[in-house]
Amino acid sequence: MNENVTVREVMEREFVGVSESDGVLETSELLLREEADLAVVLRGSEPVGVVTDRDVLAHLVSDGDPSGATVEDVMTESVPTVAAEETLPEARDRMSSWSTSWLVVSDGGEPAGIVTEHDILATSALGSEATAQEAMGQTASQTVADEVAAAGATATAGQTIPDEPFDDQGICEQCGSLARNLAAFNGQLLCDDCRDI
Incomplete structure (x- = not known):
């Protein structure tokens, strides 16, 4: 792994953001439409939670009726974050300690993107x-x-052995x-x- 690559260089800058008062059905539709695994729950510009497809499924199993549920009812309040300037090994270690496959990238206290295991x-x-x-x-x-040396051949002045052209x-x-x-x-x-x- 390239030890000097920062999270900022590989993160996905576009992410799904929702508010606590948004409906679960609308949020689920948005996740499907955007092909996203999670939505960051924002209060202003501050991340206060996340909603994953697993959170929605857990709510369906326990309550059964998502029609009146809001994001606040189903969200996970802990938000695993990583600073944009941190390196990929640091992000990998943070994912491991949180037992998650993604992190919200924070830049100056505000969410700037998502970085995943992928x-x-x-x-x-x-x-x-x-x-x-x-x-x-x-x-x-x-x-x-x-x-060339084994064959006894010598290169003439200015002659070089070519580098691989696709390196x-x-x-x-x-x-x-x-x-x-x-x-x-x-x-x-x-x-x-x-x-x-």
């Missing part, structure tokens, strides 16, 4: 791939150099194309074209 694992996997590619590139270059490329998570200059944007690694959309 965001952390995707960054970790990309970091591992880059390290493996670097090691493979060095090994391949060394093997070619060893073969600095990756797959854009939006369009799936092979691209240079991928950057984290809304929790995804995107190429220049997809970041402009």
Whole structure:
């Protein structure tokens, strides 16, 4: 895992926000429409709880009638948070201590986004791939150099052994194309074209 990557670089900046007085049915519809796992319950700009699909299901099982229920009736009042400047290992440890797969990202006391296990694992996997590619590139270059030396050949002045041409490329998570200059944007690694959309 890249130890220096901050939560701000990988978090999802868009999240579902609701108020305590919102209805459970409307909130559930909003979660489905937005394909979100949770809604942050806000009192002004202060997060005071969360509503997950599990909270709604628990209310249905215990009470059975969601028509008159409000978000305040079903929400979980504890909000696991992480500062935007904290590193991914710190966020992973915070998730582990809260036994959750997501954290609300706080920036200056206000919610700035959500970071999930998926965001952390995707960054970790990309970091591992880059390290493996670097090691493979060095090994391949060394093997070619060893073969040249073993054959008794010498390189003429100005001649170099070519680097691997694809070492600095990756797959854009939006369009799936092979691209240079991928950057984290809304929790995804995107190429220049997809970041402009």
